[in-house]
Amino acid sequence: xxxxxxxxxxYHMGSNSLHVLKGIDFSVKEGEMVSIMGSSGSGKxxxxxxxxxxxxxxxxxxxxxxxxxxxxxxxxxxxxxxxxLGFIFQSFNLINYKTALDNVAMPLYYQGVKRAERMxxxxxxxxxxxxxxxxxxxxxxxxxxxxQRVAIARALASDPKVLLADEPTGALDTKxxxxxxxxxxxxxxxxxTILLVTHEDDIAxxxxxxxxxxxGLIIDDTIVTQVRADEARRNAEAHV
Ligand code: ADP
Ligand code: MG
Numbered sequence: 001x002x003x004x005x006x007x008x009x010x011y012h013m014g015s016n017s018l019h020v021l022k023g024i025d026f027s028v029k030e031g032e033m034v035s036i037m038g039s040s041g042s043g044k045x046x047x048x049x050x051x052x053x054x055x056x057x058x059x060x061x062x063x064x065x066x067x068x069x070x071x072x073x074x075x076x077x078x079x080x081x082x083x084x085l086g087f088i089f090q091s092f093n094l095i096n097y098k099t100a101l102d103n104v105a106m107p108l109y110y111q112g113v114k115r116a117e118r119m120x121x122x123x124x125x126x127x128x129x130x131x132x133x134x135x136x137x138x139x140x141x142x143x144x145x146x147x148q149r150v151a152i153a154r155a156l157a158s159d160p161k162v163l164l165a166d167e168p169t170g171a172l173d174t175k176x177x178x179x180x181x182x183x184x185x186x187x188x189x190x191x192x193t194i195l196l197v198t199h200e201d202d203i204a205x206x207x208x209x210x211x212x213x214x215x216g217l218i219i220d221d222t223i224v225t226q227v228r229a230d231e232a233r234r235n236a237e238a239h240v
Contacts, residue, residue: 001162001193002028002051007060009046020046021057022216028162028195033188033226035204036197038213044197045166047213051195052164053081065161082110086155086163090170092147094139100126100150101135107158125153129183145176152183156192163187165196169203178233181206185229202232 009021020043028034036044049055050062053069062069065084072080086107087093094103105122113121126132129149139147148168155163168184169177185206188194196207204210205227212220 001030001032001065002195003061003063004051005061007047007050007057007062009043009050009055009057020216021050024060024213024216024218026211026218026221028193030161030193031188031191032209033185033194033207034196034209034211035207036195036211036213037199037201037204040199042213043216044199044213048164048166048195048197052085052087053077078110082107082158084161086158086160088148088151088155088163088165088168090167092139092144092151092171094147094150094154096139099136099138100131100142100153103139103150104153104157106154111158121157122153125157126150128156129153143176144172145179148172148180149183152180152187156187162193162195165194167197167199169198169200174236175233177203178229178236181229182233185226202227206232 004027005025007021007024008019010017010019024047036047038044046055050057064080067080069080095106101119101122104125105118108118108121123132123135126135129152131146131149131153134142134146139150142150165184169180172180181203184194184196198204205224206229207224208226209221209223211218
């Protein structure tokens with residue numbers, strides 16, 4: 001599904017440059033659930049943004065679903081992004097003046113889906129994340145966990161091949177993090193390929209494979225036994 005090889009990325013600020021990714025190789029197969037781990041500043045978001053076609057590497061190759069992602073014009077890039085990728089961010093990135101339902105329907109609007117079908121699909125995904133009763137509410141009326149559920153529904157609405165999540169539980173408390181991870185695990189159980197960035201060990205162990213980044217390189221890439229988020233939540237509750 002995803003193949004990258006010898007990926008490099010530097011940032012340049014005046015006469016200074018920072019070599020963030022120094023030759024990254026890895027691949028993700030359809031149906032996998034992978035976490036990218038590393039301390040703050042290790043380049044996790046940089047890597048995810050390149051995979052999400054929000055940024056471009058300086059060197060190396062990136063193939064997504066058999067298509068070489070290179071020198072695409074913005075229109076083609078936007079089309080691929082819309083068709084292949086769903087994004088989930090730490091800060092939810094919902095549109096504040098739009099209802100939960102309208103937020104979820106947004107990517108469908110950009111795909112040219114007609115209004116009635118858009119609303120029907122958006123409602124379906126809100127139901128899927130357990131928020132059908134909150135369809136007409138604004139983000140400001142929702143809790144953090146509910147906002148992230150709306151963002152997950154939005155990411156799913158265009159039925160992307162891959163979900164990319166950058167610290168999806170970074171702004172949530174432990175219990176809510178487990179609930180959100182429970183939903184993300186369920187989406188992976190149904191077959192969706194998921195790539196998730198985190199700096200928390202607990203969250204990484206809720207995926208099926210952990211890739212560790214350090215000083216611009218992958219230092220470890222291991223299949224792990226997946227901790228189920230509902231169990232983790234019950235354990236946390238039993239220990240308070
Ligand atoms: P992480 O997500 O692992 O915390 P990032 O990928 O955000 O790390 O950042 C890696 C390094 O690159 C950090 O030192 C950060 O300050 C730097 N960096 C990130 N984005 C930019 C940018 N747009 N311009 C300059 N430096 C950047
Ligand atoms: Mg980051």
